[in-house]
Amino acid sequence: MDINLSNKPALLLIDIQKGLNDLAYYGGKRNNPRAEERAAELLAFWRSRQLPVIHVKHNGTPPSRLTKGSPGNDFKEITQPIKGETVFEKEVNSAFIGTELDAFLKKNSIRHLVLVGLTTAHCVSSTARMAGNLGYDTYIISDATATFDTLGIDGQVYDASLVHEICLANLKDEFATVLTADSLLSKF
Template sequence: MKLSDKTALIPVDMQQAFDRALWPARWNDKVDANGLALLSAWRATGRPIIHVRHDSIQEGSSLWPESPGNAFRPGFEPQFGEPLVTKSVNAAFIGTDLDLRLRRVGIDTIVVFGISTDMCVSTTVRVGSNMGYKVILVEDSCDCFDLADSRGARIAAADIHQAHVATLRAEFATVVTTAEILGGLESVA
């Protein structure tokens, strides 16, 4: 997959809170390795990266700004010159300046990955698409959690991920793997 120089990488909520016991089981044990590979390769091309962090407004939340869980996972911290957008809802575009930042530098395509597929990643992808961006979802650089259905039965995280990726592919995004993105990056410097 060839990417233009008008493409930005948007890592969503790669935060330590999601490793804490209060969160249900996740499925993707390669989410960190894949996400770090994307960041490293992307930085080498000189393309823009805008990091997204969830700063919960609910005091006591593991994503509360003063909570240790609010911190980025090791290696996912923004580097010099990489902007950080903080949000308090699922969509990275709502109540933030993400759209303005992207438009100011002429971005028309966003590549999204992060936690969790069915919540903040999905909502960011949907809103971004509705706002006119071409959206690319890196499915194997995302992760989500087991959830209970309306009867209390467990729905496996991998099944939730698969269903959400299918709905995003149907209308909102091109869905690719980490390897496909890495294979299409060329330096714009």
């Protein structure tokens, strides 16, 4: 996979929403505390070069912290969409299901996707897998994504950093290229 500015890569900001701040609700621990800051740095870069920016919002069902109409459904200020930026709302993990994302990308001849956001184990992974299956050149930014501790089927708690690394390892080379924000920016 080769990414450069002439490819007009789209930045997909996935579920960077206030409801994901409730650490107690999500198991109490999360990795990459600066993930939103790194995503905001990439967003500023994309905006400065007038590259495509797409925000994805998850509308959860009660009792989700992301339930539509609740304060947790709102985007975090750090990566708040601005006028003219595309927003897709979804009700499941993948940004491709129940939205017009694929049609929008095809209509705008976008073949290269850069994924940032929350959470690596859920919506980022689901979106990356579908993007890869649909033939998009997909890049996941490891330090601009994050996840939470995960409770295993036997009750064991798996550390968020371990879950994050395993998710990225499962996606790497099969569905996406995994890079840090700095390594991505060095390609431009």
